[in-house]
Structures are given as structure tokens and as C-alpha cells.
Amino acid sequence: MKKFIKKRLREQMIDGREIPDHLNMIDGQNMNQGTQEMCNLMSVKDYSEVLYLVKKALIGIKPELRHKLIEKIKYPLNSIKQQQIEIDREIKNDGMSGDSMPDEANTYWVMIQSAFCELGPDFQ
Secondary structure, three states: OHHHHHHHHHHHHHOOOOOOHHHOOOOOOOOOHHHHHHHHOOOOOOHHHHHHHHHHHHOOOOHHHHHHHHHHHHHHHHHHHHHHHHHHHHHHHHOOOOOOHHHHHHHHHHHHHHHHHOOOHHHO
16 A cells, blocks of 8 residues: 555656656656665665665666766765764764754655655756
8 A cells, every 4th residue: 555655746747748768767667676675775774785775776776877977976975974973973972963964864764765765857
């Protein structure tokens, strides 16, 4: 049911715009396995998981699209990394942190996920 809802939302967000075959990721048929995994994942736990998923999703993507994707996800990816460093430091120095790494990672995860799963007008 979750996959059906996500698919319908993506279709509505794309709103019938024609997407070239090499960018058509709406129905998952042209997605690589990494991109499919990324688009179906609702939350992440930390920076290392996000980095793993991004690397896996970039496999097989054409260089010009890869460059655009990397530029689009650079800010949220760096933000997750900085949050991870800060929370790890707090835990090391204070024995605890007032923040949860999954909560912080998920804040930026949506931006990264959107870049890969909702290839809209920026990539046409």
C-alpha cells in the first residue's frame, strides 16, 4: 500500500510532464536497484547510511545527470554530515545528546530523496 501511495503522489507531482526515457523514474521500471531502494525508504538512521544509499543510486547514471544530482544534494548531504559530527561530539563529551541522529538525518533525507525520485523540470 505504501508503494502504491508513493507512486500515485509522484505521478501527481510530475503532473503529466513528458520525461525523456533515460530520466523516466516514475514507475520504477528504469530505475537502478539503488534508486529504487532510495525511493522506497521512508527514513534513515545516520550519515553513513545516507552516503551508502547515494553512492548506490548513482551507479549507472549518465555523467551529466550525475553532476546535476550531486550539486542538488550537496547541501543536505553536508548538513547531515555536520549533524553527525556534532551529535557524536556531544555523546563523547557529555555522554548524551539532546538531538536524535535519525531525526536530524531524516530532516535532510527528504531533499536528497526528492532529487533522485522526483526528476522534474530541473532535469528535463
